[in-house]
Amino acid sequence: MLTCDTYHMPTNLRDALEIWSGAPEGSSLISGATDILPWAREGRAGDVHIPSFVDVTKIKELDGHTVANGRVRLGANTVYQDFLTDASLRHLLPCMPYCAIWFADDQIREQATFAGNLANASPVADGTPPAAALNASLELARLDGGNIKTRQLTVSDFIVGPGRTLLQPDEIITAVSLDAVAGYGGSFQKVGQRRSLVISVACCAALVKADSTGRYFDDLRLALGGVGPRPMRLTAIEARLRGERISHRTIDQAAKLAADEVASRSRQEYRRDVVIGFVKSALEEALENQPDIDVTYEDLGETENA
Amino acid sequence: MPKLKIELDVNGRKISRETDAYKRLLDFLRDDLNLTGTKEGCGAGECGTCSVFVDGKLVKSCLMPVAKASGTKIETIEGLAKPGDLTPMQKAFHKTGASQCGYCIPGMVMAATSALRQNPNAGIEEIKERLGGNICRCTGYTKIFEAVELAKAVIAGDMPEDALNEDAVGDSYIGHNVRRLDAPSKVSGRLRYAADMKMHDMLQLQVLRSPHPHANIVSIDTSAAEAMDGVVCVITSADVPDDTDGFGVFVHDQPIMARGVVRHVGEAVAAVAAEDLVTARRALSKIKVVYEEIAGVFDPEDALKDGAAIVHDYAPDNVVKHIPVRKGNVEAGFANADIILEDDFSTQQVEHAYLEPEAGIAYVDADDVIVVISPSQNITHHRHMLSHILKKPINKVRFIMSPVGGGFGGKEDMIYQGMLAIVAMKTHRPVQLNFTREESIIASAKRHPSRVHYKMGLKWNGEITAIQFNMLSDGGAYGMSSEGVMRKAAILSCGPYEVHNLSVDTTAVYTNNTPSGAFRTFGGMQAQFATESMMDMAAEALEMDPFQIRRINMMKIGSRTHTQHTLTAASLDRCLDAAEKESRWENGTPNVRGDKRSDLGGDDTRAPCTLGARFTSGKNSDKERVA
Numbered sequence: 024m025l026t027c028d029t030y031h032m033p034t035n036l037r038d039a040l041e042i043w044s045g046a047p048e049g050s051s052l053i054s055g056a057t058d059i060l061p062w063a064r065e066g067r068a069g070d071v072h073i074p075s076f077v078d079v080t081k082i083k084e085l086d087g088h089t090v091a092n093g094r095v096r097l098g099a100n101t102v103y104q105d106f107l108t109d110a111s112l113r114h115l116l117p118c119m120p121y122c123a124i125w126f127a128d129d130q131i132r133e134q135a136t137f138a139g140n141l142a143n144a145s146p147v148a149d150g151t152p153p154a155a156a157l158n159a160s161l162e163l164a165r166l167d168g169g170n171i172k173t174r175q176l177t178v179s180d181f182i183v184g185p186g187r188t189l190l191q192p193d194e195i196i197t198a199v200s201l202d203a204v205a206g207y208g209g210s211f212q213k214v215g216q217r218r219s220l221v222i223s224v225a226c227c228a229a230l231v232k233a234d235s236t237g238r239y240f241d242d243l244r245l246a247l248g249g250v251g252p253r254p255m256r257l258t259a260i261e262a263r264l265r266g267e268r269i270s271h272r273t274i275d276q277a278a279k280l281a282a283d284e285v286a287s288r289s290r291q292e293y294r295r296d297v298v299i300g301f302v303k304s305a306l307e308e309a310l311e312n313q314p315d316i317d318v319t320y321e322d323l324g325e326t327e328n329a
Numbered sequence: 330m331p332k333l334k335i336e337l338d339v340n341g342r343k344i345s346r347e348t349d350a351y352k353r354l355l356d357f358l359r360d361d362l363n364l365t366g367t368k369e370g371c372g373a374g375e376c377g378t379c380s381v382f383v384d385g386k387l388v389k390s391c392l393m394p395v396a397k398a399s400g401t402k403i404e405t406i407e408g409l410a411k412p413g414d415l416t417p418m419q420k421a422f423h424k425t426g427a428s429q430c431g432y433c434i435p436g437m438v439m440a441a442t443s444a445l446r447q448n449p450n451a452g453i454e455e456i457k458e459r460l461g462g463n464i465c466r467c468t469g470y471t472k473i474f475e476a477v478e479l480a481k482a483v484i485a486g487d488m489p490e491d492a493l494n495e496d497a498v499g500d501s502y503i504g505h506n507v508r509r510l511d512a513p514s515k516v517s518g519r520l521r522y523a524a525d526m527k528m529h530d531m532l533q534l535q536v537l538r539s540p541h542p543h544a545n546i547v548s549i550d551t552s553a554a555e556a557m558d559g560v561v562c563v564i565t566s567a568d569v570p571d572d573t574d575g576f577g578v579f580v581h582d583q584p585i586m587a588r589g590v591v592r593h594v595g596e597a598v599a600a601v602a603a604e605d606l607v608t609a610r611r612a613l614s615k616i617k618v619v620y621e622e623i624a625g626v627f628d629p630e631d632a633l634k635d636g637a638a639i640v641h642d643y644a645p646d647n648v649v650k651h652i653p654v655r656k657g658n659v660e661a662g663f664a665n666a667d668i669i670l671e672d673d674f675s676t677q678q679v680e681h682a683y684l685e686p687e688a689g690i691a692y693v694d695a696d697d698v699i700v701v702i703s704p705s706q707n708i709t710h711h712r713h714m715l716s717h718i719l720k721k722p723i724n725k726v727r728f729i730m731s732p733v734g735g736g737f738g739g740k741e742d743m744i745y746q747g748m749l750a751i752v753a754m755k756t757h758r759p760v761q762l763n764f765t766r767e768e769s770i771i772a773s774a775k776r777h778p779s780r781v782h783y784k785m786g787l788k789w790n791g792e793i794t795a796i797q798f799n800m801l802s803d804g805g806a807y808g809m810s811s812e813g814v815m816r817k818a819a820i821l822s823c824g825p826y827e828v829h830n831l832s833v834d835t836t837a838v839y840t841n842n843t844p845s846g847a848f849r850t851f852g853g854m855q856a857q858f859a860t861e862s863m864m865d866m867a868a869e870a871l872e873m874d875p876f877q878i879r880r881i882n883m884m885k886i887g888s889r890t891h892t893q894h895t896l897t898a899a900s901l902d903r904c905l906d907a908a909e910k911e912s913r914w915e916n917g918t919p920n921v922r923g924d925k926r927s928d929l930g931g932d933d934t935r936a937p938c939t940l941g942a943r944f945t946s947g948k949n950s951d952k953e954r955v956a
Binding site for chain 1: 331372375377380397399458462768938940
């Protein structure tokens with residue numbers, strides 16, 4: 024059972040930073056709350072008392088999103104369901120709807136924020152592989168002599184290990200910025216113990232763009248989750264495939280390389296097998312999901328309608 | 330504790346209340362506003378019994394701190410229709426029989442309502458996906474999906490409104506869709522389960538449970554807990570008469586609370602009754618129990634070995650019950666066999682996972698009658714046992730069965746009603762205990778884990794000549810329903826097949842694992858898993874069709890059962906005919922047909938689950954597109 028003495032709901036960033044920096048020891052920032060409530064139960068943390076909660080979800084500066092310089096700046100209040108219901112986000116971040124559909128369920132997605140998912144820094148968070156694939160950076164704000172100071176950290180710098188980030192005690196995540204990659208095909212692969220409401224054992228995000236002929240990889244992004252302490256971008260495989268002729272054989276060979284990236288401590292063999300299948304499926308589905316290009320695989324000599 | 334001012338709109342009513350800062354929206358709706366149609370099934374966002382609309386978006390109210398709901402517009406199950414009326418969705422649930430225990434149904438109706446609000450044209454796969462956050466344990470979902478599709482058609486005008494009315498019934502109810510009498514109370518959220526009931530001046534009870542599987546209780550110091558503000562009483566086994574303390578379905582081996590020794594993790598050791606839940610929980614941590622851990626036994630085979638830890642003094646061999654069945658001459662049967670197959674089968678512990686966690690209320694009425702209200706599946710027996718334990722005449726103990734939000738055998742054991750009764754007697758105040766989901770899992774009985782050693786002799790023509798069936802079951806720390814489960818497992822052991830020579834032994838033993846008890850089929854499942862697996866393996870060994878070997882051995886009119894009862898009716902022939910036809914069974918030995926069986930797949934089979942139905946739903950394009 025989770026109890027607290029006070030529950031703050033500041034409506035602007037300055038108030039929030041002031042309350043947060045003055046909050047008693049042991050207080051907690053709270054966003055969607057979908058993770059902390061199940062955590063404070065028997066078998067996990069048990070009964071937990073938090074002096075003060077500072078809830079960020081009513082801070083108006085954290086709402087909405089903007090697009091500039093090829094980047095999408097998602098306010099920290101962006102929830103997972105937005106990736107399914109907001110047409111602009113679907114267009115700009117083509118792998119996110121596929122990630123979102125596998126994340127929890129429709130109801131929890133209405134509350135659970137993308138920023139909160141990254142802040143939890145779980146090695147099996149659904150949000151970290153697409154964040155890595157989209158070159159995510161987090162915007163962190165704090166008060167410095169009465170002024171609001173912000174800094175940016177890439178997601179791979181921000182997450183340092185399971186449950187550990189570089190978020191400082193007086194900081195609040197205000198936004199997550201991602202590459203705007205309209206026109207790419209996106210996909211997300213995930214396996215857990217059941218379909219809905221399940222934590223990943225492993226997951227994989229892909230973004231692919233073929234050239235205008237649909238025959239060559241123009242650009243691609245691949246990232247894995249659940250196979251190590253931090254999200255993992257498969258840059259070597261990306262470099263190998265970029266400019267290559269699209270064929271099932273090429274994809275198969277690239278997929279096999281991914282198995283060596285598995286660094287998790289448990290169920291290594293299983294994860295190696297899963298990762299090979301995931302990279303293959305992720306690339307094929309992302310190719311198929313491109314909005315404007317029909318891909319031709321070389322090996323079969325036939326047009327596969329994406 | 331500091332209060333929070335909450336102002337919001339609930340079902341069209343403006344509400345302004347002060348409440349505790351830590352409360353969840355679920356607690357606020359149920360405790361502060363008495364809107365108990367919103368249920369708590371897990372408290373962890375897994376089950377969906379607490380789904381409500383917040384500003385038009387469906388959320389799980391167990392995951393929402395109430396502060397977040399301030400300034401919003403809330404819609405609960407109670408607000409969907411006007412009093413006395415039902416929405417088309419609720420009527421559709423009523424029509425299709427989409428409610429059994431009913432505990433998940435308010436949440437299901439909310440999720441179904443949300444699904445069609447989000448997409449009135451949602452196809453069945455999208456409907457399933459949108460209901461993916463809600464769990465039902467009774468219905469199997471089929472009737473729920475039927476209801477959503479029916480409501481969808483009526484709302485869209487594709488079917489007339491009277492399609493929601495009850496089908497006409499002719500001379501017989503059999504073969505007709507008959508509506509459940511209690512369905513309106515369930516689809517509207519009006520039915521009150523034990524945790525939904527409130528009484529004036531009621532205390533909340535919380536239970537301290539053993540962290541050890543086997544330990545002597547050296548001492549229990551409750552003084553610090555009793556000294557806390559708001560704590561009204563703390564009870565232990567010292568509050569129960571020691572010469573009559575003991576309950577169980579067959580053998581009365583379980584004390585109301587651990588008496589001198591704990592025998593499994595999660596056994597009740599003490600309980601605190603307080604003015605509110607938080608105080609009761611905090612008081613638990615003030616109770617000091619000194620344990621002396623002792624050797625335990627955790628494997629049923631180890632329990633039978635010499636020198637094994639003894640779980641109950643009355644049973645030094647750790648045997649709860651052994652049921653032998655003998656028929657014919659097994660040695661002669663095996664001697665007469667052309668082939669003898671031998672194998673081992675095991676099944677695991679299973680939790681019932683009813684959506685309603687255990688809950689109950691007790692009070693003492695003005696005539697000194699101790700009244701216990703709970704979703705007990707066995708109230709008459711509980712009443713008799715409690716009257717004996719409390720040394721009260723039977724007319725001074727009353728059990729009221731509240732609506733059971735799923736039982737499946739898991740609510741047959743009197744694991745908490747005794748504590749409630751004792752607190753009510755000590756305080757003369759009503760007292761309520763609502764289990765958490767975790768507590769329900771740790772403290773309630775499970776399906777018996779079983780191991781079967783099986784030996785089957787057959788003729789080349791498929792006829793069974795003899796069976797030796799030996800089942801060892803882990804009964805856990807208390808007897809509960811083990812005896813009955815072993816009887817049923819023995820009676821059903823060799824399946825619906827006529828076996829002239831058989832030797833069957835089923836044994837349940839005590840261990841320091843979570844107690845095993847009643848669970849749907851009552852031992853039949855474990856036995857049939859072994860027998861039917863054996864039949865398939867025999868078909869493979871004899872290169873026969875699995876239906877054929879079953880028809881050769883099946884019981885018919887005039888057959889004698891394993892326990893020597895002569896059958897005057899039998900229907901397995903018709904059962905097999907129907908199963909063979911409906912499954913489009915491809916005749917032949919199971920292991921020689923490869924992976925391209927003709928009987929897999931087809932219109933009436935379910936494809937593997939996937940997600941993303943909404944990406945293509947309602948679009949004209951034949952391409953799957955998101956962006």
